[in-house]
Amino acid sequence: MFLKTLHLKQFRNYQEQRVDFVAPKTILLGNNAQGKSNLLEAVELLATLRTHRIARDRDLVRDGENISLILATLQREAGISDLKLTLRRNGRRTVNLNSENLRRQMDFLGVLNAVEFSSLDLELVRGGPDGRRNWLNTLLIQLEPVYAHILQQYNKVLRQRNALLKSYQQSELKVPPKELAVWDAQLVSAGTKVIRRRDRALQRLTPIASNWHASISNSTEVLRIKYLPSIPLEENEPEQVQQAFFTKIEQRSVAELHQGTTLVGPHRDEVELTINQTAARQYGSQGQQRTLVLALKLAELQLIEEVVGEPPLLLLDDVLAELDPSRQNQLLDAIQDRFQTLITTTHLGSFDSQWLKSSQILHVKAGEIFPG
Numbered sequence: 001m002f003l004k005t006l007h008l009k010q011f012r013n014y015q016e017q018r019v020d021f022v023a024p025k026t027i028l029l030g031n032n033a034q035g036k037s038n039l040l041e042a043v044e045l046l047a048t049l050r051t052h053r054i055a056r057d058r059d060l061v062r063d064g065e066n067i068s069l070i071l072a073t074l075q076r077e078a079g080i081s082d083l084k085l086t087l088r089r090n091g092r093r094t095v096n097l098n099s100e101n102l103r104r105q106m107d108f109l110g111v112l113n114a115v116e117f118s119s120l121d122l123e124l125v126r127g128g129p130d131g132r133r134n135w136l137n138t139l140l141i142q143l144e145p146v147y148a149h150i151l152q153q154y155n156k157v158l159r160q161r162n163a164l165l166k167s168y169q170q171s172e173l174k175v176p177p178k179e180l181a182v183w184d185a186q187l188v189s190a191g192t193k194v195i196r197r198r199d200r201a202l203q204r205l206t207p208i209a210s211n212w213h214a215s216i217s218n219s220t221e222v223l224r225i226k227y228l229p230s231i232p233l234e235e236n237e238p239e240q241v242q243q244a245f246f247t248k249i250e251q252r253s254v255a256e257l258h259q260g261t262t263l264v265g266p267h268r269d270e271v272e273l274t275i276n277q278t279a280a281r282q283y284g285s286q287g288q289q290r291t292l293v294l295a296l297k298l299a300e301l302q303l304i305e306e307v308v309g310e311p312p313l314l315l316l317d318d319v320l321a322e323l324d325p326s327r328q329n330q331l332l333d334a335i336q337d338r339f340q341t342l343i344t345t346t347h348l349g350s351f352d353s354q355w356l357k358s359s360q361i362l363h364v365k366a367g368e369i370f371p372g
C-alpha cells in the first residue's frame with residue numbers, strides 16, 4: 001500500500017498542511033520540536049486509532065482549536081481509499097471512508113496498516129509488562145480489526161467488575177455480591193477471546209522475529225518470545241481456556257474480594273523476551289536491545305504483510321541514525337522499496353548513501369513542511 005497524500009488540519013502544531021509522498025522513502029528533516037513526530041503520529045492514528053505517545057484527544061487538537069482533521073489518500077491493490085479522521089477536544093471521534101461516515105471504528109481500522117518504530121520502543125525490552133501488552137494490542141488491531149472491539153468489551157467488563165469488587169471491599173457486607181457471578185462469566189467470555197488471539201499472534205510472530213534476530217546478530221544470539229498469560233494456557237481451545245479462567249478466578253476469589261480488584265485476566269498478561277535464555281532486559285547493552293526491537297519490528301512488518309496481503313507502511317521515528325551502518329543496511333535490505341517508509345531525523349549525516357538515493361527529503365519547521 002502507498003500513502004499518496006496526507007492533509008493535516010489543526011492537528012498538534014500544524015495549522016493546515018498537505019504533503020504529497022512521491023518516493024518509497026520520505027525523510028522528514030528538522031530540528032527538535034518542529035512537528036516531525038507529530039506527522040508520523042497522524043499516520044499512526046489512521047492505522048490504529050491509537051498513538052504510542054500517551055495522549056488524550058485534547059492534546060492532539062491544535063492549541064486554541066476544538067476540532068482537528070487528518071485526511072489521507074491511500075493507494076491499495078484494490079484501488080484508492082480516502083480516509084478522514086475527525087478528532088475533537090471533547091474526545092468524540094468520527095471516522096469517514098470514501099466520503100461515508102462509518103458507524104463502527106472497526107471498519108476504518110483495516111484500511112491503512114503501519115508499523116511504528118521509535119526510541120520509545122526500547123521500553124518493550126526495558127519497561128514493564130504494560131508496554132508489551134500495549135504493543136501486542138496494537139499489532140493485533142491491525143491483524144484482526146475485530147480485536148479492537150473485543151478488547152474494548154473486555155476493558156468495559158473489567159471496569160464494571162472492579163467497581164463491584166471495590167464497593168464490596170468498602171462495605172460491611174460479609175457475603176460476596178450475587179451479581180459477581182454474572183461479571184465472572186462476562187470477564188471469562190471476553191477475556192478468553194483476548195487470550196486466544198494474543199496466543200495465536202505470538203505463535204506466528206515468534207519464528208519470524210527469531211529469524212530476523214539470528215540474521216542481525218549473525219546467529220550468535222537466540223531470541224525467544226514467550227506468552228505468559230495470567231491464566232495457564234495448555235491448548236488454544238475456547239472451552240479449555242474458559243475452564244482454566246474460571247478455576248483461576250475461584251482460586252483468587254478471596255484475594256480479589258480483599259483487594260477490591262480483578263487479579264486474573266489478560267490485563268495481567270506478560271510477554272517474556274529472552275536472549276540466549278536470559279531475560280532480555282538483563283542483557284544490558286543498548287546495542288543488543290536495539291537489535292531485539294529491530295527484529296520485532298521487522299517481524300511485525302512481515303506478519304502484517306502475510307495476513308493483510310499487502311506491505312504496510314513503516315514509520316521510523318528518530319531511530320535510524322541510532323542504528324550502526326550494518327543494522328541500517330540490514331533494515332534497508334529488508335524493506336527495499338516494497339514498504340513505504342517515513343523517517344524522521346534531525347540530521348542526514350549518519351544516513352547511508354543508499355538511503356538518501358531512494359528518498360524524498362522534506363524539511364519540517366514549526367508546523368510547516370517544505371520540499372528539500
Ligand SMILES: Nc1ncnc2c1ncn2[C@@H]1O[C@H](COP(=O)(O)OP(=O)(O)OP(=O)(O)O)[C@@H](O)[C@H]1O
Pocket residue numbers: 011012013014030031032033034035036037038039058059060061062063318344346364
Ligand atoms: N496540541 C498542540 N497544539 C499546538 N502545538 C502542539 C500540540 N501538541 C504538540 N505541539 C507542539 O509540537 C511540537 C513537537 O513536535 P514533535 O513532537 O513532532 O517534535 P519533532 O519535530 O519530532 O522533534 P523531536 O526531534 O524533538 O522529536 C512542540 O513544539 C509542541 O509544543
